[in-house]
Amino acid sequence: MSESKLEISLSVNGEQVTRTVPVRQHLVDFLRTEEGLTGSHLGCEHGVCGACSVRVDGAVVRGCLMLAVQADGAEVVTVEGLTDTGEIADLQENFVERNAMQCGYCTPGMLITASELLKDPKPVSREEIRNHLSGNFCRCTGYHAIVDAVENTINKRLEEG
Amino acid sequence: MLDKPNSYVGRTLSRDAAKRAVAGRGRYTDDIAPARTLHAAFVRSPYGHAKILSIDVEAAKQQPGVTLVMTGAELAEMCTGPWVGTLVCFDGMKSEPQHPMAIDRACWQGEPVVMVVASTRAEAEDAAELVIVEYEELPVVIDKETALDKSTPVIHPDLGDNLAFEKMIETGDVEKAVAEADVVIEDTFTFGRHTAVSLEPRALLAEYDPGTERLTIHTSSQCPHMIQAVFARTLGVPEHNVRIVAPDVGGSFGLKIHTFGDEIAATAAAIKLARPVKFVADRLESFATDIHARENCVKARMAVSKDGIITSLDIDVRSGAGAYSQYPRTSVFEANQILNITGGPYGHENYRATTQVVYLNKVPTSQYRAVGHPIGNTVGESLVDQAAAACNIDPMEFRRRNVMRDDSYPRVSAAGIEMRDMSHQQCLETLVERMSYDALREEQAELRKQGIQRGIGIAAFIKGTAPGPAGYYGAGGAPISSQDSCTIKLEPSGGVICMVGVTDQGQGVDTVMGQIAAATLGVPMESVRVIEGDTDAVPYGGGTYASRATAIGGEATYQAAMTLRAEILEIAGVLLQAEPDTLDILDGHVVDKGDTSSRISLAEIGRIGHFQVAELPNHIQPTLSATHRFRLRDALYIFTNGIQGAYVEVDTDTGFIKLLNHWVIEDCGRVINPQLADEQVRGGCVQGLGGALYEECVYDTAGQLQNATLADYLTPMAGEMPDIEVAHIQTHTGVSELGAKGVGESGTGAAPAVVMNAVNDAIRPFGGKVTAQPMSPETILKALGKV
Incomplete structure (x- = not known):
């Protein structure tokens, strides 16, 4: 229930960002709503469909099964980033x-x-x-x-x- | 016009939308986020059937970020009245009036009861957890087989019983044919409840401007004009003040042609609060509130002479609807289509088909891709295979003897359906060749010796596409157009704007309309822009459903482009002092018909027609635009036909089915874009295979949906699916000049039939037979007597 927040710093598509996020926010929600990176999609929110897949430190992960705060210090790459490179x-x-x-x-x-x-x-x-x-x-x-x-x-x- | 050398019609061209999608630049409803957007979440009935005794929303209202909590009764005050999901074309049909959110009573698990609107979805869900609803559980009706028994409670007492609709078709004399038959096959088939599982869930963003009293709704929809009418009428807003925009739609399959109470509620909140309100179903909500389909049990009988000629067919269909008939398209179409199409490829003259559609305390059912066809085709084609085996005739040969002859059209089927421009024989012979049928039979026999059990399935099919106005929706009283429209304009630059009523959900409708327009006008593809999915922009149309976009919208586009072309040639004729019929348009230029030399560009015509009109005589008033509409005249549908083949391997120890090969030969008339047509067939097949093998919404006896997650409701994934070979026979339909029929549902319609026939072919030597879908490994092992 609580909306307690934490500050995180991470690299998103090569750009260093520092944000204060609700601790319960999923990585994919963070990317979509805070960063406007709407290329990653929500299909099931329980790790089955793969529509929210992103790269975190080089590994493909489900953005709906990882919290944004867990990505603190990580390098996150979305489809937008892969397109740009x-x-x-x-x-x-x-x-x-x-x-x-x-x-x-x-x-x-x-x-x-x-x-x-x-x-x-x-x-x-x-x-x-x-x-x-x-x-x-x-x-x-x-x-x-x-x-x-x-x-x-x-x-x-x-x-x- | 369309058959010129290098015509865009008949050519594979890639889609602009695909280029956006691969870059993550698709724009779906949830991607649109205006400032001050609020988010709706719902408290839903946890019971299959319950009286609502009290609702306490005080704690929820005090939660941070909450701007509105609304009950069903409060929403009803903003609405013009409850819906009744009946159509007058279904004689005797009845349904209980339904409010967008439950008021006194919830009739299925998942029915919305209270809406909470807050600054974020998370806050709305937090507050929703604090809403206290006191329920009194009521008895549930879950089993369609006993739903009409005297001892079964009646869900809606005012209706008198749980019967939604019944119907009978009778042609010839079935009993006489059965009495005279050499072989009679009788069987019972059951089909699980499915749902569409579009990867993008239902989504809506409503905005209301109190100044202009305009309501703008972005929503993941196939039918913007229908949604406009339904939302306007339900919420008492004039229809012309409602704008519906369907941005990119992340899959639909018939799901997104219906009306859902939670979407009405979110829109009401936007009107009340004068702020944008968004509702996006999560996956649990999708399973528990999206329409369901396919729950049917069919008792069927086929009479055959000893030389393998079908003489009669009779079926009795018990169809399980939900708690209400879905508004406005009803929950009885599926049963009605089963009656229309079962045994449809064949020439028998005796047919009797009956159905009873019954209400259950489950999610309301309605149209889902290939409505009724997977069931009717499975029943008909399984009986055909059983009859062939009983007559000791190869199943391909049996079909060869029974399909309607290609030279026998127009004709009327035993179900009373008008058939024309079809090609069962040609499709069948093409399939024999494509699947190397005889060699495959030899391989099958050889592998049997090694203990490998493979099966070959065949399923001929028909598919009703592009329904006409004489049939159901509009004629039945629903605000749904069976016509469709195109407005086409020549811009001053020589560019062409083509606005169409049909919509794209990824099929490539916009590309196909662009190809038709460019080919007809004689302009490069790059100079045509197609606009769809916005009621403020496009002429009135029905949208995309029932495989109608290319057949209906394509013809409207063709006709509009022909009219614009004639106007361009008339203006060119005046400017060039030439007879218009000596001119043609090629690659964006008016050319001399004889030597194709350029006389004037369309950009020049556009410039003069818009800015230098003084160069034209007074009697010429250029419009440089044309609007056309198209509808079927007398026909109920444009029926298409085809045949599918499947090769599978069954592990008789585990019951696992491995899909090895799949073939589809189908006749959608003129193919506009071969690749897009193929991909419609492939995707459709896999959707049908999912239903046949994996998918089922499982309810327990208390009316609780047991598998409302993607981990529990199994869908086809890449690892289990086969490559699918597709070929088209192109018998142009005579009802339009374009000649295109529908293609989007043909894969889905017969894939369950062909895979079940293949499985049964594999296990027949062991005395096994499966007649229930989904065909789980357990079902197979039971059929083999192993468990």
Whole structure:
């Protein structure tokens, strides 16, 4: 019930911010309401759907299962940050070209989860891609197009070394 | 016009909305946050059925940040009256009047009772916990099978019983056909309750300006004009003072064409407080208040001659609605559609179909993607497979003998549905080829020898799309347009603005409308901007539901573009002193029809038409805009058809089903954008597979929903789903010049049927048979007699 607050300092998409936040506020609510980073979405608020996925200190986490105060001192990267750095520009391009999204609500989380396969790309089967994305719920596409887009991106990166 | 070389129609083009989505720049309702926005949270009935004895809101009102606490009775004072979710087209249908929030009695767990409005959602929820409601539990009605028994309590005593609606269709003489049949197949099928699970929950932001008395609502909706009418009428605001904006919509699937009491309440709060009020359902609220669907039990019988010809079909459908019939589209459409479409691909002449829709103390049911079709197709196609097995005829061959012939249209089905421009035979032969049917059968037999149990499923289907005005909603008395509209304008720059009544929820409706407009006018795609989802901007329309956007809205866009094109050519003719029919428009230029040399650009026409009108003779008054509307004339629907194939492996020790391959051959008429059409089919299939294999809203005997989280209500995830091969047969519909039919629900409509047939094909040698969905591993093991 209490709205007690704490001051936190963290890096959000490379920018250092200091904010006073309610201790009960989730990281994704903090990013959306305090920082205006509305690319991360809320789908279930209990860690199942993956729509709120963000990177914290390099690891993909559920923004709805982590409190903002737990991110004190951390480096947080959202889909907006990944877009600005160009790190996943090829993946994004493939998502657009393959129409690997319809409503787009799961897309930021899906991209962040898929980006893990791109860091040090290895040949992967479609089944492995499917398993890797199994924690991200998409109600629109049926996943086939998403798997295509991720597969195309990995193959291209492997080709280009 | 549409078939010119390099036409935008028939071509895959990517969506602008996709480019925004990948950058996290989508703009959904909850992303919009005007200054001083308040947030609504609800106290909801914890009981399936309970009398409300008292409500104490004093402690809640004292909480920090709280600006308003409103009970159902207080909300009712701001409303013009309760809703009654009936349509006159459903003869004899009845429903209890329903208030947006419960007043004296709550009839399902989750029904809103008290609204709390505060500065943040967290504060509103804190205060809601302090609202004290005293309830007296009442008996619940949970089981649809016993809902009409004399010993079962009546939920709404004024209605006399728990019956919402009953109907019978009878054609020919079923009993005679059964008596004369060589083979009679009889079975009972049950279907679990599902819900849409759009990833973006229902969301609404209401703003009221007391000065202009204008109400602006941003909401995640498929049907802005319907919402405008319903909210205006319910809250007593003139319709023309209500603006509905649907920004990006994060999935909808039929969920977002309905009216929900909590959304009315939040809007009432915005009017009362003259401040923006936002309500976004959380996932628990979504499960406990979004419409449910599909809860049906069907007893069915098929009569067949020994050479494998279907002679009759009869079905009896018991459909479980919720506590009220959902306003304004009702809770009886699903049953009605099951009656319309079961056995729909086949040419039998004897058909009897009956249904009773009954009220239950559960979440109200209503339209969800492919309304009724997953049920009707599963029933019909399972009987077909069983009949084929009984006749010892291959199931593909059995269908080959029974589907309506491609040269037999127009005709009327045994259910009384007008059918035209369909292609069952062509679809079937295409499927045989695409799935290498004979080789697959050989592989199946070979693997059986190794103890691997695989099954091949086939399901032919029909799908009612793009309903016409003669049928249900508008004709039934609801403020829902079955027409749709386009206003198209040539701007001074030569750019084209295309405003449409149909809406996009990610299907690519805006892209498709842009392609039609650009192809018809002869301008580059880049110069067309499509506007949708704003009642202040677009001409009146029904929005997107029932696979209607391309079929209805696309034709309106085509017709509007044709009219604008004619005006442009008339003006060009005057300026160039040429006959308009010697001119054409290509790539944004009026050209000579013969050698396609450019005569004048559309930018020049736009400039003259807007700014240099003196260059035109007095009898020419350019409008450079056109509005067209389109509706079906006589038909109830534009029916489409297709066939699906599935290849699965069943682990007979664990009951696990592995989906290996899935094929869909379907006929949506003219395909505007092949990729978008394919993806509608794929996504739709997976939604159907979810229902067939995993999804069910489980209630206990007290009316408590047992699995209202995404961890407990299982949905299809990437790991379990197969790749899906899609092909289109394009038999243009004759009811429009564009020739497009609907495509959005065809995957969903038959996927449950084909996967159940595949599973049963796998376990048939063991004497196993499944007739209940979802087909959990436990269901499979029970069918195999292992548990």
